[in-house]
Amino acid sequence: MAKIQMKTPLVEMDGDEMTRVIWQMLKDKLILPFVDLKSEYYDLGLEKRNATDDQITVDSAEATKKYGVAVKCATITPNAARMDEYKLKEMWKSPNGTIRAILDGTVFRQPILVKGITPYIPTWTKPICIARHAYGDVYKNTEMIVKEGSKAELCVTDKDGNESRQLIHSFDNSDGIIQGMHNLDNSIASFARACFNYALDQKKDVWFATKDTISKKYDHTFKDIFAEIFENEYKAKFDEAGIEYFYTLIDDAVARVVRSDGGYIWACKNYDGDVMSDMIATAFGSLAMMTSVLVSPTGVYEYEAAHGTVQRHYYKHLKGEETSTNSVATIFAWSGALRKRGELDEIPELVDFADKLEKATIDTIESGIMTGDLYLLSTLENKKKVNTEEFLDAIHDKLTEIVA
Ligand code: NAP
Numbered sequence: 001m002a003k004i005q006m007k008t009p010l011v012e013m014d015g016d017e018m019t020r021v022i023w024q025m026l027k028d029k030l031i032l033p034f035v036d037l038k039s040e041y042y043d044l045g046l047e048k049r050n051a052t053d054d055q056i057t058v059d060s061a062e063a064t065k066k067y068g069v070a071v072k073c074a075t076i077t078p079n080a081a082r083m084d085e086y087k088l089k090e091m092w093k094s095p096n097g098t099i100r101a102i103l104d105g106t107v108f109r110q111p112i113l114v115k116g117i118t119p120y121i122p123t124w125t126k127p128i129c130i131a132r133h134a135y136g137d138v139y140k141n142t143e144m145i146v147k148e149g150s151k152a153e154l155c156v157t158d159k160d161g162n163e164s165r166q167l168i169h170s171f172d173n174s175d176g177i178i179q180g181m182h183n184l185d186n187s188i189a190s191f192a193r194a195c196f197n198y199a200l201d202q203k204k205d206v207w208f209a210t211k212d213t214i215s216k217k218y219d220h221t222f223k224d225i226f227a228e229i230f231e232n233e234y235k236a237k238f239d240e241a242g243i244e245y246f247y248t249l250i251d252d253a254v255a256r257v258v259r260s261d262g263g264y265i266w267a268c269k270n271y272d273g274d275v276m277s278d279m280i281a282t283a284f285g286s287l288a289m290m291t292s293v294l295v296s297p298t299g300v301y302e303y304e305a306a307h308g309t310v311q312r313h314y315y316k317h318l319k320g321e322e323t324s325t326n327s328v329a330t331i332f333a334w335s336g337a338l339r340k341r342g343e344l345d346e347i348p349e350l351v352d353f354a355d356k357l358e359k360a361t362i363d364t365i366e367s368g369i370m371t372g373d374l375y376l377l378s379t380l381e382n383k384k385k386v387n388t389e390e391f392l393d394a395i396h397d398k399l400t401e402i403v404a
């Protein structure tokens with residue numbers, strides 16, 4: 001069978017530990033036999049990042065800007081233990097943080113559903129996709145402990161030196177605490193555009209919620225910027241695509257999400273997204289079934305799994321012990337990236353291959369062949385636990401049948 005030809009290269013970002021092991025196996029078994037892969041390879045493994053003073057991460061993000069589509073393996077974010085383990089020159093920053101900052105992107109996370117694994121909320125029959133605003137608010141705050149008898153004020157000095165002040169609180173009868181935080185109109189606007197663009201790409205509704213009734217300036221600004229950008233730039237396109245933008249209060253949104261059947265993009269402020277994405281991941285079953293895509297306001301896409309490098313399994317693997325690590329989210333990162341490349345370059349066979357790769361993966365699990373994490377959750381009667389490599393082999397066999 002002739003392999004599918006590509007036009008523009010895919011930016012390929014390799015990573016660390018167990019996911020690095022899976023990366024190579026996955027390419028060998030599920031991609032290279034079917035696609036004449038054109039990729040620009042960047043090794044974001046921690047050793048290479050250390051050797052290049054992390055320049056490799058910056059280069060990979062710049063290449064993503066240039067070509068428009070990337071697929072990324074999970075990477076180690078160094079901490080004190082990793083400094084010793086890898087003899088690092090510096091505690092390099094999270095590659096995801098660096099890439100997100102360069103692309104000014106928003107992260108969308110979505111679970112992959114399979115028969116036999118019922119979400120904790122069984123009415124959620126379609127995935128809920130969470131978009132988290134990844135700038136500001138409590139994550140870039142300033143906090144102080146305040147002593148009784150103090151008066152706390154907000155003070156802003158404008159560019160001409162004029163001060164405006166507002167009382168936060170007079171701490172007359174008690175010690176207390178204060179917190180200052182901010183956001184930027186530009187960042188909120190980028191977030192809104194990324195959400196609306198991705199909704200058009202996915203043909204899904206967008207829900208957005210804040211506490212604007214209580215926070216009449218701060219949260220209300222989020223609501224206003226979303227509304228203005230939607231009206232001016234997206235309303236007509238949404239009408240044409242048959243999708244909707246829906247705004248409500250955050251507490252109402254939570255109630256509606258619980259009662260819903262899923263299938264929409266839920267845009268969240270930074271803190272809401274932090275909390276709700278963990279809630280959604282847990283409710284749908286397994287972190288190993290969560291996909292993640294970073295979308296820039298200019299329409300650049302970087303696909304990855306939401307989980308980390310699965311360090312515990314890697315140490316077992318190094319000792320020669322058998323592992324049963326789930327590669328589904330990493331497979332869907334590849335299928336997502338290949339599909340997007342196929343759409344942009346008008347290669348229908350590549351789009352079709354991405355669909356078939358996902359189908360082969362889901363069919364394999366629904367036929368009862370799965371890794372240990374899913375084996376614990378699945379209610380299928382004929383389920384069978386396989387190891388890391390056997391799982392990929394089973395998908396390879398299924399895929400070979402489907403593409404034939
Ligand atoms: P993790 O890699 O997500 O794994 C945590 C646990 O979740 C695993 O020990 C395993 O549970 C389960 N798990 C996660 N993915 C799985 C999979 N594909 N198949 C089966 N089980 C899976 O998180 P971590 O161990 O806390 O972090 C390891 C490294 O990943 C850290 O250095 C961190 O910096 C990095 N990280 C990177 C990213 C990224 O690049 N996007 C994201 C998060 C973390 P059991 O052990 O119970 O089987």
Ligand code: MG
Pocket residue numbers: 274275278
């Ligand atoms: Mg969280």
